[in-house]
Structures are given as structure tokens and as C-alpha cells.
Amino acid sequence: MITGKTNVVGVIGDPVEHSLSPIMHNAAFNHLKLDYVYVAFHVKKGMAKEAIEAMKTFNIKGLNVTIPHKVRILKYIDEIDETAKLIGAVNTLKLEKGKVWGFNTDGIGCVRALEEVTNLKGKNVIILGAGGASRAITFQLASSNVGSLHILNRTPENAKKIAEDIKEKLGIKVFAGGLEHLKEKIGDADILINTTPVGMYPNIDARPLATADILHENLIVKDLVYNPPQTRLLKEAEKAGAKTISGIKMLVYQGAESFKIWTGKEAPTSIMEKAILKTIR
Numbered sequence: 001m002i003t004g005k006t007n008v009v010g011v012i013g014d015p016v017e018h019s020l021s022p023i024m025h026n027a028a029f030n031h032l033k034l035d036y037v038y039v040a041f042h043v044k045k046g047m048a049k050e051a052i053e054a055m056k057t058f059n060i061k062g063l064n065v066t067i068p069h070k071v072r073i074l075k076y077i078d079e080i081d082e083t084a085k086l087i088g089a090v091n092t093l094k095l096e097k098g099k100v101w102g103f104n105t106d107g108i109g110c111v112r113a114l115e116e117v118t119n120l121k122g123k124n125v126i127i128l129g130a131g132g133a134s135r136a137i138t139f140q141l142a143s144s145n146v147g148s149l150h151i152l153n154r155t156p157e158n159a160k161k162i163a164e165d166i167k168e169k170l171g172i173k174v175f176a177g178g179l180e181h182l183k184e185k186i187g188d189a190d191i192l193i194n195t196t197p198v199g200m201y202p203n204i205d206a207r208p209l210a211t212a213d214i215l216h217e218n219l220i221v222k223d224l225v226y227n228p229p230q231t232r233l234l235k236e237a238e239k240a241g242a243k244t245i246s247g248i249k250m251l252v253y254q255g256a257e258s259f260k261i262w263t264g265k266e267a268p269t270s271i272m273e274k275a276i277l278k279t280i281r
């Protein structure tokens with residue numbers, strides 16, 4: 001029941017009405033009987049400063065931040081955590097003692113989902129795409145003892161920019177190039193992560209690879225696309241004998257990290273996953 005004492009958390013973005021975060025977090029709060037409610041706030045582009053002021057004014061304890069505010073909101077935040085600073089974007093805010101703290105749980109969410117099925121040490125990883133999610137994940141993996149990292153992207157310059165930043169900030173070498181390198185690199189790869197929107201509803205027949213015959217059984221294939229939960233890439237990877245991880249896991253695990261930042265408690269990830277699957281099926 002919502003009372004005068006209920007803690008308010010939520011998500012700000014534009015668009016925001018299709019966000020699955022309210023469903024996933026409210027299911028978790030109900031399950032653990034925590035006095036929190038999670039709502040979606042439609043905050044238009046250019047209104048990040050006002051959103052931070054509103055967070056303080058209304059005593060909103062936590063916020064997720066999504067498109068288009070993840071980078072632009074940085075300059076209005078009081079304290080930014082080291083990982084978010086490295087990545088250059090936030091997806092989670094916490095109000096504590098009148099100050100707004102910024103975090104980024106996208107990378108750690110992805111790493112947790114991978115660690116559920118494998119030990120990352122020494123693994124060769126290929127990341128497709130060079131947008132915000134790719135950046136967060138590549139930075140996190142670069143700090144996770146993996147063997148090698150390759151970012152391949154439609155626009156190679158965008159991949160190179162991430163690789164240069166990682167070299168400068170972490171001193172770690174990352175290969176960056178165009179998608180044409182996939183064929184030569186995938187044979188030695190252990191993990192393939194798709195961070196592009198290719199395959200997302202309604203274009204469910206698309207896949208981020210030119211052909212599926214390069215997929216092999218020693219791969220773990222992770223897709224960030226979660227609608228549909230079984231993308232064409234994942235179906236074909238499964239057929240090739242590879243292990244697959246659905247985009248739902250990333251959604252749940254980045255949310256679980258935010259949940260922990262706000263409540264100090266471990267999130268009930270299987271309850272969150274069930275709530276999402278029930279909604280999108």
C-alpha cells in the first residue's frame with residue numbers, strides 16, 4: 001500500500017512510456033515487502049537540470065536515467081562514481097543527504113549476466129556496436145581480466161573512439177574496426193555481444209551478422225535486444241551449438257544493481273525476470 005512514508009523512485013526519459021523498469025522494480029519491491037514505488041517520468045530533452053532539481057524538491061530517492069539524458073545530465077549531478085566517470089554516462093541516480101550521486105550499472109549488469117554462465121578471465125570478447133551500451137560494457141570488461149576485447153561497428157570511427165578512451169583511461173588495448181573483421185576474429189572468440197538494435201521488434205528477421213555459418217559451439221552469444229527475447233541471432237547461435245544469453249538478463253541485472261544502490265538489498269532477479277516476460281509475451 002502506498003502511504004505517506006512510501007519512498008518514490010523512478011525513471012526519467014523521452015520516450016519513457018514503454019519502459020519495463022516500473023514493472024520489474026515494483027515486482028521486486030512487492031516481493032521483498034519494501035515500502036517503495038517506481039514510476040516513469042516523461043522528462044523531455046533539455047530538461048535534465050530541472051529533473052535534478054525536482055528530484056531534490058520532491059525527495060525522490062532514486063532515478064534511472066535513459067535516452068536522451070544519460071550523458072547531458074552529468075554536469076548537474078553533485079557526485080559521480082568512478083565507473084560512471086570513466087564511461088562518461090549515468091543510468092542511475094541516488095539522493096542521499098541532499099546530494100545527487102550518479103552511477104552507471106549498464107556495464108556491471110552485462111558482466112553479471114555473463115558471469116552467471118562463465119568465468120571471464122582470459123576470454124576473447126567481440127562487441128558489435130559502438131553506442132552508449134557498448135561503451136559501458138567495454139569499459140567494464142576492460143576492468144574484468146578478459147583476454148582480449150574487440151569492438152566492431154558499422155562506423156569504425158565510433159569503435160575507435162571507445163578504444164582510444166579505454167587506452168587513455170585504463171591503459172588497456174582494445175581492437176577497434178569495421179564489421180568486416182568479424183569473420184577473421186570470431187573463430188578465436190569465446191564471447192560475442194550484440195549491442196546494436198539490429199533484430200529488435202518489428203525488424204525481427206534482421207541479424208547483426210552477414211551470415212550465420214560463422215557462429216560456433218565454443219561461443220557464448222549475448223544479445224542486448226530483449227524484444228523479442230529470442231532474437232534471430234540467438235536462435236541461430238543456439239542452432240550452431242553456442243550458449244546464449246537473452247537481452248532480458250541485461251535488463252534485469254542492470255536494474256538489480258540500481259535496486260541495490262537504492263535499497264542496500266540484493267534484488268530478487270528471478271522475480272524481476274518473470275515480471276518482464278509476463279509483460280512482453
Ligand code: ATR
Pocket residue numbers: 129130131132133134153154155158195196197198
Ligand atoms: P545505445 O547508445 O543505446 O547503445 P546507439 O547509440 O543507438 O545505442 O548505438 C547503437 C550502435 O548500433 C551504434 O554503434 C550503431 O552504429 P553506428 O555507430 O554506425 O551508428 C549500431 N547500429 C545501429 N543500427 C545498426 C544497423 N542497422 N546495422 C549495424 N549497426 C547498427
